[in-house]
Amino acid sequence: MSHSRSSESSIQSSPTDGILDDNAFNTIEVFEKYPMTSISIGGGKPFPPSLPDSDHYVVACEGPDDPDHPYNWSLRTKLCISIMGCFGTFTASFSSGIFAPGSSSAAKTFGVSNEVGILGTTLYVLGFAFGPLIWAPASELIGRRWPLTIGTLGGAIFTVSSAVGKDIQTVIICRFFAGMFGASQLSVVPALLSDIYDNTQRGAAITVYSLAVFCSPFIAPFCGGFIETSPLGWRWTLYIPAIMGFTCSAIFIVFLRETHAPCLLVVKASALRHQTGIWALLAKQEEVEVDLKQLARKYFTRPLRMLVTEPIILIISIYMSFIYGIVYALLVAYPYVFESVYGMSPGEAGLTFIGLVIGQVCACTFIVAGNSAYVRKLIANKNVPVPEWRLSSAIVGAPVFVVGIFWFSWTAFTSSIHWMAPTAAGMLIGFGILCIFLPCFNYLVDAYLPLAASTVAANIMLRSTIAAAFPLVSRQMFHNLGVQWAGTLLGCLATVMIPIPLLFRTYGPRLRARSRLGLWDYVCHYPRPRRARPPASTPDPPAALGDTRDSAARAGNTDAGSFTKSLEANSGAAFVRKIGLKVDPANAPKLNLFGWNIGMRKGPSAATVSAIPIVDILSFSHAKTLADIYFAKVDPCYGFIDASVFFRRMDARWPASSTSYDGVLAGVMALGSLFSERSINITEAHLVELTRSLAETSVGNSIPSIDSVTTWALRVVYMRMTAPPYPTWIASSTLMHLIEASKFHQETPNPSDADTRRRLIGVAQHQNIWISYDLGLSRVSFPQDTVALPSTRPGDFTVELLRLLPLTTSLGPENNRHDQEIEDLLLQTLGCTHTQPPSTLAQCNLVLCLLRRLRMTNLTTSPATMDRIVGLLKRSLAAARRMTTTCSPWQHVANVPFQMISILLEMDTSASLELLPEAMQTLKFVASTYDTETMREAYGTACLLILLYERRRRADTRLLSGLLEDHHQPSGPQSLPAAVPSSEEVNWLEGLVADVPTLQGLDFGQFLQADMARLPENVWDEQI
Structure with missing residues (x-):
């Protein structure tokens, strides 16, 4: 049964791979001999029906x-x-x-x-x-x-x-x-x-x-x-x-x-x-x-390559080989010394090995006792291991081992020194052997964890081969050189090697960073941006996004409508800069997409990552766990992968040869790891690097396949949640060009996977549009920008997200939208029903963009609309907290709370200010959960904006208080008579209140009553 399933998988994957394995050829021969029209299972019985979901x-x-x-x-x-x-x-x-x-x-x-x-x-x-x-x-x-x-x-x-x-x-x-x-x-x-x-x-x-x-x-x-x-x-x-x-x-x-x-x-x-x-x-x-070919590669050819190309593996393995060789050299040296020098019988000479055994038992106790310190460091580092921590015992054991070797060689060369002296030296030798060997072995495993099997194989082959030669030469060496000089030679070699654990403890991270297998800091293949500035390789931010103070001047028009037509119209970065300049030009935050996503999560300082085969990165059970997380958390809102096809292809992959579907497998599992771990681990890093490598390899070779486009889509989704903006925009634009090159966006009559393709294209458009809007850069569009909506599925909410695409597309700078049209779009967006937290945040993100457009033109909305907006904002903040709690780092988890704070400050109403504490608390919660530089910067900038508004408000309050003191109404007969406002004046004041943001939400009805003019003077004073 299992053989037939695997053979079927081989046949299905072969057209994509272009390479058929032996099982596939055998299966093809069977089908050529027995066509499907004539083959049966025997006894005249028909084929049983296929399983609904294996x-x-x-x-x-x-x-x-x-x-x-x-x-x-x-x-x-x-x-x-x-x-x-x-x-x-x-x-x-x-x-x-x-x-x-x-x-x-x-x-x-x-x-x-x-x-x-x-x-x-x-x-x-x-x-x-x-x-x-x-x-x-x-x-x-x-x-x-x-x-x-x-x-x-x-x-x-x-x-x-x-x-x-x-x-x-x-x-x-x-x-x-x-x-x-x-x-x-x-x-x-x-x-x-x-x-x-x-x-x-x-x-x-x-x-x-x-x-x-x-x-x-x-x-x-x-x-x-x-x-x-x-x-x-x-x-x-x-x-x-x-x-x-x-x-x-x-x-x-x-x-x-x-x-x-x-x-x-x-x-x-x-x-x-x-x-x-x-x-x-x-x-x-x-x-x-x-797969004998893969097994030979994993356990023989790859270990040899790693031994030659990786200096860490080579040097540590040579050191361990020397120590391991000493073990078997002593099997010959001890009997020679104690039999020839001290005249002992073979049995009595063998008893002197007790010193070595006692030393190793002491070393075992020492290592186990030191393990508690390692566990404390591990907990303090959020269970992220640093390989160099393993070398503490080796740093102690190396000099102890050298002392033991010299002690043995210079006390065992003559019978005038009691035999207990060289026997006691064996305690130090045994202690050093175990204290060096075990930590170095663990160091290699931790440093090359996804390649641990190959690393261990390389180490075993080298040290066993070298150790096998030691018994052959040790007896002749001790006989020809003499015990003291043969031991001195070994001691000098051991002395030269003493700095090895200390050097790797100090420079190990740097060496691993320069490894040919990859570099941790470039896990997304892009440099990390500096604080408050985009990467150096990107265009100058003001030129790309536009400084709102100068954009109108450059266009030769200071009209606000001209600004809304420009590329910066939908940029959250431009809006934050604009309101900061308006409040306090000297201390306004720099132009940056604060809180655009959670940013690069914490991980090992310089772990080695590379594009290695996926079966070497993680086991099948681990892959199944990560895939289940993806289809439970990501797929309901980004459902562009057929789950049945995915799991069938995944089943056929372990441990078969690589296929074009590996990029999809790696992308899904990288997102599964992202949605299950607060900090990035080495497995996720390898999966991200493999996805990047396979995605970039597929570009330009031929017409893009559905697998390569899906790989790019997964990569863009991952980058939108963790990577810097500009590289993500480049990847997103590449994805859109691949879709156009493959012509997937052109509807074909009754394609078998039309629904999946529509979902894939819709998610790609959603990502490219919003990344372009946020950065104020151009987006990639198709001749026909609208793609038919996919069908709905039980438990799937991707259609909720894709229904926003027409509204989102209409905000493009190529469309000249009037203020009333933007407000109509706002009402349409508020009228959409979104049931899932990611979909709710996507709806909120669109509403915040529309509100930015309205605030830039100083246009206000009705109180009823504001109530609906506030309700959506509250639901979105709750959704952000819920997703943060469940380790679901969607891009809007950080983006929506930060952009909401800037909008609430710009609204400057009682309702908006009342919502501000909840928004700040949500942003703080996200920042504390994902303790990244990006989130710390976003939270600090939000605090800065609030501080600027608070200072501005205090200055305004002092100015108004001084004005009232200067114009305080006098009491007595000289007081001016109060005039009763007419109905026309009352209507005019109501209109004024509606147009002044800082007065909205206050009850001015009592001040517009005629009786207010006849209040006693002391009551008027109290009101002032």
Whole structure:
């Protein structure tokens, strides 16, 4: 069933891709042999009907509290699984070291040199370099249980084969394959621990795992030494780990549970199919097909390229390789030193490794204790990790390791110094080994998180290859140079490497910023604008937007109507500048689109991002989660993607080869991440970069496809919510030109996707028109600017948004609109029904634009209209707060509250001023939730505008108070007689009040009554 679904997806995607995989060719051959008109499912039965929506049949977890998810298993179960995994790791690493004491006896048995005997250890470690290429992808495809079980069983079988070997070739070759199988524990157990422990517990679990990796090679020598000198002989140094391997594999078969969540869902889906009889039920993992080409690229060719091109990976891996090589060099050096210098037996010499083990246990305690400081930093940074924080332990461990090496080399060269001295030096060596290796390993993973599998593979291949050579040369080096000088050589190399953790702690962010894989600060591919100024590459703002003081003069006409005809007529930036100049020209805010969107969110200071394949950026389950967020939050108002087609194409993508639909997948998931996280993470950054790369690659190659246009639309939507204005305008204009080039805007007879195309074109027009209006720049229009509205769908509100397009288009500077026409447009807009928060804010944005046009011509509206306007403004502020609370950063969440504040201040009525506190509180709430430079600037500018108005009002109040004091009515017989206003005068005053904004909303009826003229003088004084 899953194979047929995947083959169908391959056929569907092939025309777009231009490349067919092997499965697609096989399927084509079948259809050529059996045409659809003749093929049947057998037995004369017709084809069953297609599923209405395959997504409804996908088995998934119940939620974060699902008891079947490994995170929610009992602590007892987790501990049992952890113990089994660490025991398997201990067995594989123990087997690497236990043969070293018996290698000399094995060489004598077969009549070869000691160097050839040491190959039994060297090739075992070399097997560690090749094993992960098999076991890592296998664990992702079939789960953790069987790779661990098969690896342990295979390692035990090849270890027995070495033990019974009749010649040295059999021994060393079987040792290589034993190491390759044993590598399953080293590469899969960390994934197993990640399956069952969350972020708060995983660090301690991995540290204990690392202790098993490094302690076991140092425990093995004294066991092997006593076994080799006992009647059992050297072959039992192989029988013992084989017995441990068979025991471990038996435990795995009986007790080890599968921990990979996608594979657990496969079991759940199978059970549900048998229980319900609904054979369409399936898990996503059942649709995954093995792509050997992609696996080879991910786990072999790409790691090699990264090792060559990425200096961080190369230098850190070389340092880790040196440390890892020292571990296996000591397996040969310790027996040589304590046997030849101190005359110990192999078993007694092996006991001296206890100092190394104690040092590693101390290092484990030190790292776990320091993890609390790391967690505090992580919480303070809003759970955004900085890779360089991991290196604190390595900075301490590097000099300790050097001291231990020098201590050992200059106390172990002569028997006149007690053997306890070099043994004690092993504590510092062991402490340094673990304190360097584990933090550096975590640093590489954090620095290249989306490429963690390739990074780890590169590191394993290099360090295992180098470490395999150390046992071959260490004995000869200590013999020829002497213990003190051989140790001094190693100590000097370690001394040279001491600054590496400190240098990466200091300059790591800068190096990652210069990485060939990308640059975090350019996640949107554009530089961040400076404060209160657009980017330097954009035109001069006054020339682009127009200074309202000079625009009329440049046109040679100071008439207000000429201003409304210009490009700046609909610009919020020009309006804010205009009212600031009117109130206080010296302190008016600069020309800028304050609060145009939430701006660039916080993220890692210099994380490395690049346009890597989407399957390497995130897992299928993570992609499904982000896609669900998009279709729950974004699609109801920007519904230009067919959900059924999207999820079908997404199902076929993991882990198939890349397609032209990758841009759509990346764009949807980038918006899903935007609508789920307050701060940007490295996954979202990679998705944004991939969307940008695929969108720009598709331009100019051929007639734009629907997939490339959709990718551009998603990119524009994302940029409108986060990016600077001018790059967004360029992207939006490019999208409109692509639509025109593809001729999607031309209606064709009964196209299958006509409704989706109408939605796509409508959203593109909506974005381009408003971006152009806001910036005061020209927009891209089609010969026929109106596109038929799409049909309505249940739960979809895109049509609400698109119904505003005709009203929005009519405000273009090419249309000469009179004041009455603008007011009519205002009434039409207020008459529209909008039910969803994003749609309500879009309606409010259009109303604010119309109000700006009316205020610029000093035209006022009726009280009834003002009541409707105030009601809409209140609903919009509530919608903005609601969307901010639910992490829905639509562009108008920040834009509408800020522009509303400028309009309310310009209205200067009681009703508008009463609404001003709520608008300011909403803007403050958005700014505090999305703590970006853009929002801080918008909130500060709004406070500045209010301060300017307050100062202006105080100055006016002082002026009027002084005027009344100068003209205070005297009391007594000299007072002037009060005149009773006539009805004509009353009507004239009412008209005056209606035209003075600062007097609207006040009850002047009492002052227009005839009785007011006969009030006593003292009452008149009180009124004054």
